[in-house]
Amino acid sequence: MSEPGTRVEERPASLDARGLLDWARRCVERLGQHREEINSLNVFPVPDADTGTNLLHTMRAAVDQAEGEEAWTSEGGGTTGAREIAVALGxxxxxxxxGNSGVILSQVLRAVGEAATFTVVDAVTFRRALRTAVTLVDNAISEPxxxxxxxxxxxxxxxxxxxxASSLVEVARAAANAAAEALDRTPSQLPVLGRAGVVDAGxxxxxxxxxxxVExxxxEVPExxxxxxPAVPPTAEEQPAPTDEHAALAGTRFEVMYSLTHSDDARADELRSGLRSLGDSVVVVGDGGxxxxxxxxxxxxxxEVGPAIEVALTLGRVSEIRVTDMLDPESVHASEARRGHRHDHGACGVADADA
Known part of the structure; x- marks a missing residue:
């Protein structure tokens, strides 16, 4: 395993299908290593210490789909391209x-699929992917x-x-360094982070x-x-005053998630609008299918758990409902209905929370 700041060998300047899948697998490994660190930073929009876990779960699901795509194509005697792997990841x-962060991550991966050529992800497609991801996320979030x-x-x-630069290596490094600088500024942009003395977990x-x-x-693992x-929390004098906006965001109790199929972009927009009247942290994202x-x-x-589910029932087929009590995040309520079947009510059975 590489250590921060060490250099092993120069790698290709672009990623083919195998290289892209290797990156995704390594992301699972690295997110696993940083999970507790990320969880400890999780104070917004609610301090439920699960952002690292949610990102890891989402990335694992992406890799599982991509590995299935690779295996299916290989069994058929075909060759899997970078675009196919990227689309499968999304x-x-x-x-x-x-979680909110996992939903946003899904759009970053979807954007790679929309930007990639059949054969490789290179500097041009990586720039395009990040630009597309910004657009997808901006369109998906009700109140950024x-x-x-x-x-x-x-x-x-x-x-x-x-x-x-024309090299993917240099463009990826530029993106990572810009992200690191932006991350350092998050406590000054979001008062709840400043009060806690942390950067944004997502x-x-x-x-x-x-x-x-980059790795x-x-x-080379960037340092x-x-x-x-912080070991010593900021003093009252150092903490920014809370705002009504963030007090309101902390006031809702339940996180509701579900999948929607047999719908379209127009109805997804309608759902997003309807959910805004029922809560906050509204995100509705598609897979591009x-x-x-x-x-x-x-x-x-x-x-309002029931209405948040029922508002979608006339807009498509609802499945895989998950309701988490954010005051007790160890308790997760999940629907037991088969995937793809319409739910007539918002009732949920109980299932174990993911580790």
């Missing part, structure tokens, strides 16, 4: 997304908040765009993915500080 992430993973993603895309997770791209391409809460196979991941924080 589909898997949307299907398996957990600065100082979060959204800000870090935007600055990573800007860093990649500023790089004139932004830290995104930086892990970008740094892993896979170069064998970063340990992003952990077409027809009845297209899937949307839906996320909202609300006190």
């Amino acid at each position: 589909h898997g992430a949307v299907h398996g997304a957990r 908040v600065e100082g979060t993973i959204v800000t870090v993603l935007r600055e990573a895309a800007a860093g990649a765009a500023r790089s004139s 932004g830290r997770g995104l930086l892990v993915l970008l740094d892993t791209m 896979v391409l170069t064998g 970063r500080p340990v992003y952990a809460p 077409a027809g009845d196979t297209a899937r949307w991941a839906v996320h909202v924080h609300t006190d």
